[in-house]
Amino acid sequence: MDWQASQAPERQPRLVAQLTRMIQSDRLSHAVLLTGEQGSGKEAVAHFLIQMTLCENPQNVPCETCRACRLLKSGNHLNVHSVEADGQFIKREQIDQLIHELSKTARESGRKFYIVHEAHRMNASSANALLKFLEEPTSDVTAILLTNQPHALLPTIRSRCQQMTLQPISSEQLKQQLMEQEVTESMASTISKMANSVEEGLALTEEEEFGLARRGVLKLMEALERGTAHALVQAHEHVIPLLKDKEKAERILDLLLFAYRDIVACKANPGSDCTFPDKKALWEQIAMRSTFEQLTYQLEHIMKARRRLHQNANRTLLMEQLVIELREVNAGV
Numbered sequence: 001m002d003w004q005a006s007q008a009p010e011r012q013p014r015l016v017a018q019l020t021r022m023i024q025s026d027r028l029s030h031a032v033l034l035t036g037e038q039g040s041g042k043e044a045v046a047h048f049l050i051q052m053t054l055c056e057n058p059q060n061v062p063c064e065t066c067r068a069c070r071l072l073k074s075g076n077h078l079n080v081h082s083v084e085a086d087g088q089f090i091k092r093e094q095i096d097q098l099i100h101e102l103s104k105t106a107r108e109s110g111r112k113f114y115i116v117h118e119a120h121r122m123n124a125s126s127a128n129a130l131l132k133f134l135e136e137p138t139s140d141v142t143a144i145l146l147t148n149q150p151h152a153l154l155p156t157i158r159s160r161c162q163q164m165t166l167q168p169i170s171s172e173q174l175k176q177q178l179m180e181q182e183v184t185e186s187m188a189s190t191i192s193k194m195a196n197s198v199e200e201g202l203a204l205t206e207e208e209e210f211g212l213a214r215r216g217v218l219k220l221m222e223a224l225e226r227g228t229a230h231a232l233v234q235a236h237e238h239v240i241p242l243l244k245d246k247e248k249a250e251r252i253l254d255l256l257l258f259a260y261r262d263i264v265a266c267k268a269n270p271g272s273d274c275t276f277p278d279k280k281a282l283w284e285q286i287a288m289r290s291t292f293e294q295l296t297y298q299l300e301h302i303m304k305a306r307r308r309l310h311q312n313a314n315r316t317l318l319m320e321q322l323v324i325e326l327r328e329v330n331a332g333v
């Protein structure tokens with residue numbers, strides 16, 4: 001894995017500032033648990049913590065040029081060890097091996113670190129081995145445990161650690177990271193509003209029905225411009241067949257809600273960020289001829305449909321009614 005320390009201040013500014021103060025005043029515990037969603041930058045923060053501690057000339061950030069910084073960046077610093085799951089679990093032998101490595105005489109000066117990636121993947125045996133090691137801390141070793149499922153860890157392990165929580169990834173960061181994974185900008189913009197992590201976002205891109213739902217909602221938005229009959233035909237052709245269960249129907253209503261939010265945002269600030277950047281021209285057109293009041297009514301109708309969905313209303317009727325209501329608001333223009 002690449003050394004990511006330099007990304008940490010940008011991705012987790014508050015936590016990094018807090019960690020820096022703790023390192024500078026020597027208040028960092030011998031075991032740190034970093035919890036946060038996938039994509040929130042746990043590795044980056046762990047790497048920053050290590051580099052900030054081992055750097056020979058740290059200011060508020062590591063110097064990047066001293067011997068320790070260079071060794072860390074090239075992945076060759078002998079004081080840094082890490083463990084990650086071998087298959088589904090982190091196995092007992094892996095923890096035993098780690099403890100063995102850490103007990104050897106240091107060949108580099110300074111503190112030693114070990115990172116346990118996805119710490120929730122320790123099984124009972126490996127967790128107990130690590131716990132035993134945590135309970136007898138040697139003064140020159142710091143443990144950094146990373147997880148997005150802190151409650152899956154043994155409570156006794158959690159209580160031995162100084163726990164710090166990373167902020168979830170922002171939708172703008174999520175969009176950027178999805179685009180780095182070859183997701184198109186228009187799709188990444190939409191998904192970044194609906195998913196909480198890169199993993200969840202990538203799963204949506206692979207789901208055929210999500211692509212269909214997005215396309216169906218956009219076709220419906222276009223048809224709504226042409227009249228009620230058009231809109232009902234489009235709804236029956238492209239949207240209603242996708243309302244297979246409550247969850248899928250909710251997703252469609254969310255996409256519709258985002259479309260109207262885009263229009264409101266366009267109206268308030270023409271340069272604003274869109275959930276559907278590929279429809280910006282249409283949004284601008286609708287924003288131009290709609291009042292904020294009309295758009296508010298439309299948003300309210302969608303919210304009402306969402307509530308009725310949870311009261312188990314018939315999904316086909318619900319969508320037909322919503323289409324009519326969205327049009328009625330327009331008819332008043």
Ligand SMILES: [Zn+2]
Nearest residue numbers: 055063066069
């Ligand atoms: Zn340095």
